[in-house]
Amino acid sequence: MKTTPISFLSLSLLTAWIAATTVAVTRMLYVNPESLPSLMKSLGIGVVMFAGRYLDIDGEKGKDIELLYLFCIALVAVSSVTYAALRIYRRTHFTSNPGHK
Numbered sequence: 654m655k656t657t658p659i660s661f662l663s664l665s666l667l668t669a670w671i672a673a674t675t676v677a678v679t680r681m682l683y684v685n686p687e688s689l690p691s692l693m694k695s696l697g698i699g700v701v702m703f704a705g706r707y708l709d710i711d712g713e714k715g716k717d718i719e720l721l722y723l724f725c726i727a728l729v730a731v732s733s734v735t736y737a738a739l740r741i742y743r744r745t746h747f748t749s750n751p752g753h754k
Contacts, residue, residue, distance in 0.1 A: 671731055678727035683720060697722050 659667075682689060689697070697719065704710040704718045 667735070671728075671735060674731045674735075675724065675727045678731055679720070679724045682723045682727060689726075693726060 686694070700722050701715055701718055705715055710718060
């Protein structure tokens with residue numbers, strides 16, 4: 654499969670998309686934490702408890718740890734979905750169709 658180089662504009666738009674969408678998803682998860690799967694909730698509670706116990710973090714700093722945790726989840730989710738969508742798009746639009754002109 655032949656790959657095409659990515660332009661600076663495309664890379665800038667992709668970066669802006671990932672950044673804006675990650676912030677939006679983080680805000681959605683922070684406002685509506687029950688939308689997280691139970692495994693992510695349990696892991697998040699464990700992270701905050703670990704930070705409180707071993708790093709002497711409580712109160713507002715604990716909320717910062719929670720927000721950072723949600724940001725990381727959102728970044729991984731948005732990046733994964735974007736990568737998959739781009740792979741599907743490139744595969745369907747840039748492959749050669751021998752019978753189609």
